[in-house]
Amino acid sequence: MIALGKQTGYDIKQFVDESTRHFWAASYGQIYPELRRLGEAGLITGQSEPTGGRARTVYQLTDAGRAALTEWLEPEPDPTFEVRDEGMLKLFFSDLGTREQRIRNIRTMRERHERTLAQLSTLEQESGHIPEGPRLALEFGIDLHRGIVEWCEATERRLADEGADDAG
Amino acid sequence: MIALGKQTGYDIKQFVDESTRHFWAASYGQIYPELRRLGEAGLITGQSEPTGGRARTVYQLTDAGRAALTEWLEPEPDPTFEVRDEGMLKLFFSDLGTREQRIRNIRTMRERHERTLAQLSTLEQESGHIPEGPRLALEFGIDLHRGIVEWCEATERRLADEGADDAG
DNA sequence: ATACTCATGTAAGCTGTTACATGATTCT
DNA sequence: AGAATCATGTAACAGCTTACATGAGTAT
Numbered sequence: 001m002i003a004l005g006k007q008t009g010y011d012i013k014q015f016v017d018e019s020t021r022h023f024w025a026a027s028y029g030q031i032y033p034e035l036r037r038l039g040e041a042g043l044i045t046g047q048s049e050p051t052g053g054r055a056r057t058v059y060q061l062t063d064a065g066r067a068a069l070t071e072w073l074e075p076e077p078d079p080t081f082e083v084r085d086e087g088m089l090k091l092f093f094s095d096l097g098t099r100e101q102r103i104r105n106i107r108t109m110r111e112r113h114e115r116t117l118a119q120l121s122t123l124e125q126e127s128g129h130i131p132e133g134p135r136l137a138l139e140f141g142i143d144l145h146r147g148i149v150e151w152c153e154a155t156e157r158r159l160a161d162e163g164a165d166d167a168g
Numbered sequence: 169m170i171a172l173g174k175q176t177g178y179d180i181k182q183f184v185d186e187s188t189r190h191f192w193a194a195s196y197g198q199i200y201p202e203l204r205r206l207g208e209a210g211l212i213t214g215q216s217e218p219t220g221g222r223a224r225t226v227y228q229l230t231d232a233g234r235a236a237l238t239e240w241l242e243p244e245p246d247p248t249f250e251v252r253d254e255g256m257l258k259l260f261f262s263d264l265g266t267r268e269q270r271i272r273n274i275r276t277m278r279e280r281h282e283r284t285l286a287q288l289s290t291l292e293q294e295s296g297h298i299p300e301g302p303r304l305a306l307e308f309g310i311d312l313h314r315g316i317v318e319w320c321e322a323t324e325r326r327l328a329d330e331g332a333d334d335a336g
Numbered sequence: 337a338t339a340c341t342c343a344t345g346t347a348a349g350c351t352g353t354t355a356c357a358t359g360a361t362t363c364t
Numbered sequence: 365a366g367a368a369t370c371a372t373g374t375a376a377c378a379g380c381t382t383a384c385a386t387g388a389g390t391a392t
Contacts, residue, residue, distance in 0.1 A: 003264055010371050020260055023253040027353055032373055054360045054371060072258075073265040075276040079254035081284075085191040086247035088308060090240075092188055094301040096171055097241040102301070108243040116249075133262040133270070140256060140319060147315045151308060178343050195381060200345055222343060222388045342389070353378075361370070 002044060003069055007058040009035055018123065019134060022116065022141050035059060043068050087112065103159050110152035117145040170212060171237055175226040177203055186291065187302060190284065190309050203227060211236050255280065271327050278320035285313040 001012045009031045016026045035057075038044045043065035046057045061069065087109035094102040120142045130138070169180045177199045184194045203225075206212045211233035214225045229237065255277035262270040288310045298306070 004261075008371070009373085010369095014370095020257065023251045023256040023260075025250070025352090028373075029354080029375095030352060050360095051370075052361065056371060069264065073261065073269060075255070075258060075269070075273040077276065079258070079276065079280055080252055081255065081280060082193070082250075082252040083191045084248055084250040087243070087249065088191040088305055089188065090243060090247070091308075092191075092301045092305040093172075093241060094304075095299045096237065096301075101241060101243070105243040108245065108247065112247055112249060131263045133260050133264075136262075136323065137256055137260040140259075143319055144312075144315070147312070151311050155304065176343070177345085178341095182342095193380090196345075197347095197382080198380060218388095219342080220389065224343060338392085340389100340391075342387100344386085345384105347384085348382090350381075351379085354376090356374085356376100358372085359370100361368100363368070364366090 002059050002061055003066070008056060020137070022120070023137070038065070099159070099163065103156060103163075106152050106156050106159070110149055110156070113145045113148045113152065117142065117149060120145065170227050170229055171234070176224055188305070190288070191305070206233070267327070267331065271324060271331075274320050274324050274327070278317055278324070281313045281316045281320065285310065285317060288313065 001015060004015075006012045006015050009028065012031055013026070013028055016024075016031075020026075035044070035046070039046055039059075042062060044059045044061055046059045048056070049058045050056050087105060090105050091102065091109070094105060120138060124138055124142065127138075169183060172183075174180045174183050177196065180199055181194070181196055184192075184199075188194075203212070203214070207214055207227075210230055212227045212229055214227045216224070217226045218224050255273060258273050259270065259277070262273060288306060292306055292310065295306075
């Protein structure tokens with residue numbers, strides 16, 4: 001983030017929340033201690049640059065930091081891909097509930113992903129020039145959540161049809 | 169899991185690893201302490217049923233446990249959906265590296281999701297009768313990872329074409 | 337014999353969230 | 365005057381992983 005010109009912990013937090021949040025979130029409780037650790041490790045340096053009487057520390061990469069970044073950029077054979085999906089967990093166990101509950105659960109999932117999709121689409125519209133990396137990540141997110149919404153729609157229809165068969 | 173007939177901590181771990189793992193993982197370090205806590209809360213009871221000289225505790229739901237489960241099954245308005253995607257993070261920052269590195273990164277991502285897809289497909293083939301909930305979760309996983317693989321393929325092609333333009 | 341599976345559990349540590357505390361500056 | 369934003373930071377806790385320890389039963 002510092003390499004992209006984000007100077008302060010606050011900057012980084014703002015940027016994470018409007019960019020990587022959907023595939024890699026971060027909180028102040030992570031960011032500030034991490035800046036301290038990166039400083040101690042000699043990968044970044046911080047200068048105090050207050051705005052008036054307001055404390056403010058701006059960071060830059062050191063040579064060692066740039067080298068570490070270059071190394072990190074190299075793809076690894078088995079990158080972390082972890083998901084925690086509460087809606088899917090409830091769907092998995094939905095045989096223990098009612099049919100109607102299962103349908104409502106999928107609807108709730110769909111609405112959740114529709115909200116995320118709307119956020120990402122807004123982001124896409126609002127952003128003017130955007131570097132290739134962030135643009136690919138954004139397009140990926142839109143595709144992913146659209147795909148999930150479509151899956152929910154299709155499944156809702158299927159379950160509704162099966163219900164109609166039962167009634168008829 | 170106990171409601172689905174998984175009796176021991178070991179059982180639960182095995183089952184998680186072949187079913188919910190891709191959207192909700194769990195380790196022994198979570199499972200055994202959680203069984204103790206659920207027992208203390210009066211939601212489950214455990215009986216010692218050794219197999220020969222091998223210690224073994226089988227669990228069942230109490231009435232309170234069944235009630236808690238029924239309540240949990242009800243969908244919540246904003247269910248957790250969290251992703252940690254290291255490949256996407258590297259792609260996001262890929263403007264700081266080389267074009268060739270970016271392409272290799274997407275390829276690595278694709279291979280990672282192809283492996284997951286293969287696992288899920290095998291699971292689908294091998295499983296005979298499977299309840300609706302788990303079946304929907306499995307189909308979702310297959311759709312999701314296939315979608316990601318296709319996105320990677322399309323993006324790899326696009327980046328390769330752009331590279332060809334530059335060279336020509 | 338040997339390896340694998342069944343089975344239980346914990347200690348140490350890492351990662352990360354939530355909530356709070358603090359206070360200056362800027363916008364309305 | 366009051367609200368929003370800029371800015372830094374921590375304490376307590378929640379959640380989870382990794383690695384280890386232990387040992388019986390079962391298949392090759």
